[in-house]
Amino acid sequence: xxxxxxxxxxxxxxxxxxxxxxxxxxxxxxxxxxxxxxxxxxxxxxxxxxxxxxxxxxxxxxxxxxxxxxxxxxxxxxxxxxxxxxxxxxxxxxxxxxxxxxxxxxxxxxxxxxxxxxxxxxxxxxxxxxxxxxxxxxxxxxxxxxxxxxxxxxxxxxxxxxxxxxxxxxxxxxxxxxxxxxxxxxxxxxxxxxxxxxxxxxxxxxxxxxxxxxxxxxxxxxxxxxxxxxxxxxxxxxxxxxxxxxxxxxxxxxxxxxxxxxxxxxxxxxxxxxxxxxxxxxxxxxxxxxxxxxxxxxxxxxxxxxxxxxxxxxxxxxxxxxxxxxxxxxxxx
Amino acid sequence: xxxxxxxxxxxxxxxxxxxxxxxxxxxxxxxxxxxxxxxxxxxxxxxxxxxxxxxxxxxxxxxxxxxxxxxxxxxxxxxxxxxxxxxxxxxxxxxxxxxxxxxxxxxxxxxxxxxxxxxxxxxxxxxxxxxxxxxxxxxxxxxxxxxxxxxxxxxxxxxxxxxxxxxxxxxxxxxxxxxxxxxxxxxxxxxxxxxxxxxxxxxxxxxxxxxxxxxxxxxxxxxxxxxxxxxxxxxxxxxxxxxxxxxxxxxxxxxxxxxxxxxxxxxxxxxxxxxxxxxxxxxxxxxxxxxxxxxxxxxxxxxxxxxxxxxxxxxxxxxxxxxxxxxxxxxxxxxxxxxxx
Numbered sequence: 001x002x003x004x005x006x007x008x009x010x011x012x013x014x015x016x017x018x019x020x021x022x023x024x025x026x027x028x029x030x031x032x033x034x035x036x037x038x039x040x041x042x043x044x045x046x047x048x049x050x051x052x053x054x055x056x057x058x059x060x061x062x063x064x065x066x067x068x069x070x071x072x073x074x075x076x077x078x079x080x081x082x083x084x085x086x087x088x089x090x091x092x093x094x095x096x097x098x099x100x101x102x103x104x105x106x107x108x109x110x111x112x113x114x115x116x117x118x119x120x121x122x123x124x125x126x127x128x129x130x131x132x133x134x135x136x137x138x139x140x141x142x143x144x145x146x147x148x149x150x151x152x153x154x155x156x157x158x159x160x161x162x163x164x165x166x167x168x169x170x171x172x173x174x175x176x177x178x179x180x181x182x183x184x185x186x187x188x189x190x191x192x193x194x195x196x197x198x199x200x201x202x203x204x205x206x207x208x209x210x211x212x213x214x215x216x217x218x219x220x221x222x223x224x225x226x227x228x229x230x231x232x233x234x235x236x237x238x239x240x241x242x243x244x245x246x247x248x249x250x251x252x253x254x255x256x257x258x259x260x261x262x263x264x265x266x267x268x269x270x271x272x273x274x275x276x277x278x279x280x281x282x283x284x285x286x287x288x289x290x291x292x293x294x295x296x297x298x299x300x301x302x303x304x305x306x307x308x309x310x311x312x313x314x315x316x317x318x319x320x321x322x323x324x325x326x327x328x329x330x331x332x333x
Numbered sequence: 334x335x336x337x338x339x340x341x342x343x344x345x346x347x348x349x350x351x352x353x354x355x356x357x358x359x360x361x362x363x364x365x366x367x368x369x370x371x372x373x374x375x376x377x378x379x380x381x382x383x384x385x386x387x388x389x390x391x392x393x394x395x396x397x398x399x400x401x402x403x404x405x406x407x408x409x410x411x412x413x414x415x416x417x418x419x420x421x422x423x424x425x426x427x428x429x430x431x432x433x434x435x436x437x438x439x440x441x442x443x444x445x446x447x448x449x450x451x452x453x454x455x456x457x458x459x460x461x462x463x464x465x466x467x468x469x470x471x472x473x474x475x476x477x478x479x480x481x482x483x484x485x486x487x488x489x490x491x492x493x494x495x496x497x498x499x500x501x502x503x504x505x506x507x508x509x510x511x512x513x514x515x516x517x518x519x520x521x522x523x524x525x526x527x528x529x530x531x532x533x534x535x536x537x538x539x540x541x542x543x544x545x546x547x548x549x550x551x552x553x554x555x556x557x558x559x560x561x562x563x564x565x566x567x568x569x570x571x572x573x574x575x576x577x578x579x580x581x582x583x584x585x586x587x588x589x590x591x592x593x594x595x596x597x598x599x600x601x602x603x604x605x606x607x608x609x610x611x612x613x614x615x616x617x618x619x620x621x622x623x624x625x626x627x628x629x630x631x632x633x634x635x636x637x638x639x640x641x642x643x644x645x646x647x648x649x650x651x652x653x654x655x656x657x658x659x660x661x662x663x664x665x666x667x668x669x670x671x672x673x674x
Contacts, residue, residue, distance in 0.1 A: 059529035059530065059531060059532075060500075060529055167617060197384040197385055197556065198384065198556065198558075198597060198600050198601055199384060199596065199597060199600045199612075199613060199614040201600070202599075202600035202601070202602075202611035202612060202613050203613045205602070205611055206610055206611055206613060209609070224529065224530070226530065226604065227559075227601065227602045227603060227604050228602050230602065230604060231602030231608070231611070232602075254604055264531060265530060265531060266604075267534075268530045268531045268533065268534035269530055269559065269604060270533075270534075270537070270557065270559030270560045270562065270563045270564075271559050271562070271563070271603075271604055271605070281534060281538070283531075283534050283535055283538055284531045284534075284535070286485075287499045287501060287502070287532075288499075
């Protein structure tokens with residue numbers, strides 16, 4: 001492979017995450033020493049190609065939100081690398097970090113808590129632009145913001161209103177407009193629809209899909225609802241206890257899940273299409289172990305219906321088991 | 334007489350007739366639940382679906398007599414449990430039924446347990462309230478109950494406080510509390526909404542198990558159509574305080590009739606099919622104060638709305654399969670049904 005080819009190949013990946021670790025220290029005892037660590041993210045690797053949507057699913061506490069926040073550097077990872085557009089951004093600071101954040105924006109879960117109640121919607125949406133382009137003409141800025149508001153399906157009058165005057169779905173639209181304001185390349189959407197009713201949820205999902213085509217966006221879509229993730233994503237990563245246990249394109253994940261955890265997760269989803277049919281459901285026993293004291297070996301072996309003796313001692317790594325389907329399980333070694 | 338009664342021949346356990354529950358706003362009453370009629374047979378699981386604000390929780394609170402005093406009240410209608418009217422009972426009489434014959438599980442397992450008492454104490458309290466038993470017997474019964482809901486080390490758990498348990502465990506404790514007196518009817522208000530899918534699967538499986546063992550009836554209130562399709566016998570779809578559709582679960586998913594039900598189903602991403610566009614419902618549910626007094630409450634958002642939809646209030650009408658719909662679209666096309674009513 002020539003160097004130019006290498007470059008071409010690399011530019012396809014907008015974001016690369018390599019062995020990302022985010023350990024939060026646990027303090028206690030005399031002088032509040034560090035006595036342990038919550039391993040919220042413990043060696044996560046994945047790539048997102050330009051223009052695609054990578055879904056990240058998993059149950060609460062599996063580290064999917066922490067992963068999203070570490071990429072945006074809202075948290076500084078304790079290990080591993082985050083590479084955005086071929087640049088290692090794991091340890092950048094100051095001006096460079098500010099510049100990079102222009103290209104990576106976030107849509108938050110709670111549309112009630114993520115908008116400032118004291119600010120007019122127009123100010124909320126124009127604030128990011130104002131931060132980066134201080135000298136921008138006021139009138140121009142206003143037209144731009146109004147265009148954005150109309151684009152996400154809000155009336156122009158919304159500019160002069162406050163967040164509390166809007167319903168949950170409309171607030172999420174405001175959050176999306178704010179994320180779009182700087183014309184980012186990557187949007188990290190952290191549970192963007194989990195607080196919404198289904199009919200409103202579908203509006204927001206449709207909107208996100210339209211915007212992706214229109215603005216050539218790449219999404220990291222974090223959610224716990226598997227059917228929503230499948231609808232939105234091209235590829236899906238399944239997380240358990242700070243680790244990615246399987247990454248594959250969405251059809252492989254749903255039609256042929258390979259990791260025992262993915263299999264259990266898919267079978268646990270109540271499915272309106274399987275009307276009344278009796279189906280074999282894998283019901284997992286027990287609860288997710290604490291990330292402060294994760295099990296040795298494979299993190300899932302304590303609940304895995306297919307666990308072998310070896311599973312408690314060997315920590316499996318992600319391996320390509322089928323073309324495009326990476327699984328971290330020694331059953332496939 | 335409904336299709337289900339004919340096939341089962343059992344007297345209904347719970348009968349709700351023309352229930353109207355109102356909330357007072359600025360001295361005027363507004364119906365949050367309007368003309369709700371349904372019944373629950375012994376051993377059946379009835380699902381109630383609808384989006385936030387559709388009145389499904391207010392309806393269950395009305396049945397339990399737990400409406401906030403001085404704010405909400407049952408204005409009209411009948412709630413009969415085992416042939417006995419519940420709406421006129423005083424607190425004392427209601428307390429004897431509540432928790433014993435009708436029990437309830439709430440959505441938030443975090444907030445529905447008292448943080449300052451141990452799990453054991455809270456469960457024993459239920460037993461002491463309804464039975465004359467000694468402390469020792471109560472403790473034994475509690476351990477049995479916790480085992481029945483799949484808690485692995487019940488002798489230890491009884492000494493623990495709610496914050497020491499995970500969400501799934503707390504919901505199991507809530508279920509243990511609800512089934513402590515072997516109720517005939519369990520009202521489960523979004524019992525799995527706050528839980529992860531794998532835990533949700535455990536809890537639904539557990540509820541089904543207990544329901545079969547105790548021949549209990551369940552009213553399962555949820556917004557998740559997937560949960561409904563897998564756990565219920567019959568489904569009630571509510572919109573803005575009224576029932577818009579009521580039928581057995583299979584029929585509802587095979588041929589949803591009310592435009593609202595159709596849209597609701599189309600708006601959920603499905604695991605088995607790929608769709609580019611999900612169905613959406615324009616506009617919003619009217620607020621209680623702005624609820625139209627005549628006509629269909631869904632008319633302003635309905636893609637199939639006609640002129641008369643805002644003038645005539647549709648009534649729930651039943652077709653020959655026991656499929657009930659409150660929509661004018663199905664009234665004019667089948668005049669024959671008018672006769673059978």
